[in-house]
Amino acid sequence: MRVKVLGSGREVGRAAIAVEDSGGALLMDYGVNFDENDNPIFPEHIRPRDLAGVVLTHSHLDHVGAAPLLYVSHAPPLFATPVTLDVTRVLLYDMIKLNGQLLPFDEGVVNEMLGRATSLPYREEVELGNFTFKLLPSGHIPGSAGVLVETRRRALLYTSDVNVIETKLTKPADMSGVRADAVIVESTYGSTNHPPREVTEQRFISSLKEVVESGGIALVPAFSVSRGQEVLTVIAERDPGWNVWVDGMIREVADIYVKHPGYVRLYGILAKALREYNVVRGWQDRKAALKEPGVIIASSGMLKGGPSLYYLKRLAENPKNAVFLVSFQGKNTPGRQILETGFALPEEMPIRARVEWFDFSSHIDQKGVLKLLKELREVQKVILVHGVPKAQEVLAQKIREDLGLETLAPAVGETVEI
């Protein structure tokens, strides 16, 4: 069995891993990154006609955004959990709306691709050419999965983005006891540990309380897929009686989540939040949200656009208000700018509102990776992907020291024999 890293080698995002055997190739993820000018960066090319199938692990653009490229002239079978398929459609349509002129495919291709999809629940085994594979819960976002791929001689576990803690929307990854000769694991936070989730939640809620009870509005810019619904559920679980508004793609994805109760941990609380809180459906609602003290949860998470930017412009000047960032803030994004300088570009708007950042990461940290690896059986090789070289070096060292396992961090284009 050969593993070819087509993307996410010594970098975060752009996940694309091909497993090759004499009988063909199975592709796991085909994601896209965007550069500073929003130009797409695709993974290395692979010939669609060589593919026995494509597996999508979860509905984040850096895992699914380039997949339609494979369906322009061919149609390999596609596999993903039902939630992943539903959210992927919304996500890809949105990407085409925003960046359509830079992409070599359109909605028609996305529809063709999803027309080839098999909706695959966790743990159901699929036989495809020389491969047998199944999806395992990865605890990253609702519907997310790792993939256990087996051939006659070898077994490989690709965790994809994974998390081993419980969140409002997900149970921890369930991979313990899995037997695999090699594991491909993400290393996004390979050199750090996250604070305990209850501590972050507690701090988040008490900060919101201070703002709302002193008459301010707290803007919570959040990613549309999972993070927005997670913070909504964190608030709804405590039922604090505030005015809560939800705006942007967050609500569309939340609607999909409540259609898949089996994949969402506190499904009932999320469903209740959608019924009882204010869902913004137009400009009148947007104005109403700005009239009274409360909380506005809005896409996009890094304030690059979408309704969160609209609200920021109207809330930033008043020190009674707050901007509470709950997502990773990429380089050169307005969110990062605000944290570092107190100004939001491009208008150099001064932010007088209170600004705070909360670690709601859905990625496994260093101690999480060690825990996950310890619970697997017969692993001989660990392959790190989806991380910058610095974090990978620290994590690789730790895995070698603590577990004595051979650990590699292949670059994009490299092949590893298993």
Ligand SMILES: [Zn+2]
């Ligand atoms: Zn992800």
